[in-house]
Amino acid sequence: MLRQHLILPAQMGEGVAASGLSSPAHPPMWTMVIAARSLTDAMRLLGGGLVILRRLSLGAGAVLLVLCGAAPAVAPDDPYAQARQRMVRTIEAIASAAGGDATPTILDPSVLDVLRRVPRHAFVPEGLRERAYEDEPLPIGYGQTISQPYIVGLMTDVLRLTRGDRVLEIGTGSGYQAAVLAELGAQVFTIEIVPALAQQAAARLPALGYGAVRVRQGDGYYGWPEAAPFDAIIVTAAVPQVPPPLLEQLKPGGRMLLPLGAAFLLQELVLIEKLTDRTVRTTALLPVAFVPFTRTP
Numbered sequence: 001m002l003r004q005h006l007i008l009p010a011q012m013g014e015g016v017a018a019s020g021l022s023s024p025a026h027p028p029m030w031t032m033v034i035a036a037r038s039l040t041d042a043m044r045l046l047g048g049g050l051v052i053l054r055r056l057s058l059g060a061g062a063v064l065l066v067l068c069g070a071a072p073a074v075a076p077d078d079p080y081a082q083a084r085q086r087m088v089r090t091i092e093a094i095a096s097a098a099g100g101d102a103t104p105t106i107l108d109p110s111v112l113d114v115l116r117r118v119p120r121h122a123f124v125p126e127g128l129r130e131r132a133y134e135d136e137p138l139p140i141g142y143g144q145t146i147s148q149p150y151i152v153g154l155m156t157d158v159l160r161l162t163r164g165d166r167v168l169e170i171g172t173g174s175g176y177q178a179a180v181l182a183e184l185g186a187q188v189f190t191i192e193i194v195p196a197l198a199q200q201a202a203a204r205l206p207a208l209g210y211g212a213v214r215v216r217q218g219d220g221y222y223g224w225p226e227a228a229p230f231d232a233i234i235v236t237a238a239v240p241q242v243p244p245p246l247l248e249q250l251k252p253g254g255r256m257l258l259p260l261g262a263a264f265l266l267q268e269l270v271l272i273e274k275l276t277d278r279t280v281r282t283t284a285l286l287p288v289a290f291v292p293f294t295r296t297p
């Protein structure tokens with residue numbers, strides 16, 4: 001059974017957070033899904049040339065083409081609005097094809113709406129703006145990446161936020177995921193270990209209207225005790241184990257998502273629910289590839 005979220009080995013070293021489905025080489029209205037029985041099969045199918053995510057129960061080597069629907073009307077003054085609509089349709093197609101078991105096949109409409117609004121192009125380096133709405137991670141400097149839109153949508157959906165929830169993000173990066181959470185109505189606290197990225201995000205977020213997001217530079221391992229407890233915690237770098245301070249800072253009834261596993265290999269995206277009796281339930285969602293969680297010496 002296929003349970004793979006593939007990455008290009010060459011890109012792992014560049015800090016690819018998660019893999020994408022569509023490629024700039026493919027027409028934007030089409031989404032190609034490649035299914036294989038194993039990671040090895042899938043890598044062979046891809047020939048290492050595409051960044052692709054799959055979570056399908058199809059036969060080996062099946063290739064599925066999904067034709068996306070027509071774009072709804074968008075504001076004429078937003079040059080990226082159409083591209084954002086296409087990005088969301090791609091995300092919906094991936095979720096529908098790749099979801100199942102613990103991962104949703106349909107993302108919450110409020111999450112999709114937010115993805116249609118947040119200007120991802122404003123969170124990537126200028127030279128990469130034209131690729132901002134492809135479903136792929138992109139480099140943001142300092143060996144780090146902005147995550148694949150499908151993964152951002154999936155993680156946001158799985159957190160099941162309600163307006164006003166307090167959310168802690170570890171790994172601010174570009175600030176895009178934080179903006180998505182804020183656009184959804186959450187109170188966002190985000191920590192980034194790379195000083196330059198923290199500074200950039202702290203300037204970018206208010207400039208784009210997300211001034212309520214609180215950005216801190218530091219090692220997210222310790223969480224943000226003064227702002228705790230949190231309704232949700234999202235970690236966007238690969239951790240070898242769950243940092244105990246983060247679990248401590250999660251509210252009973254709260255949800256934490258993190259890519260659990262070794263750096264530079266595939267990790268498992270894991271949902272941790274702290275139940276109201278304070279016991280913990282963990283659910284593995286899908287294999288992913290995130291940049292490593294680093295520590296300050």
Ligand SMILES: C[S@@+](CC[C@H](N)C(=O)[O-])C[C@H]1O[C@@H](n2cnc3c(N)ncnc32)[C@H](O)[C@@H]1O
Pocket residue numbers: 017144145146147170171172173174175176177178191192193194197218219220221236237290291292293294295296
């Ligand atoms: C995949 S990127 C995050 C993408 C980001 N969420 C976005 O929307 O652009 C992971 C980020 O985690 C940061 N990071 C790694 N270890 C960290 C730590 N211990 N504390 C805080 N941030 C960390 C990296 O520097 C990197 O910017």
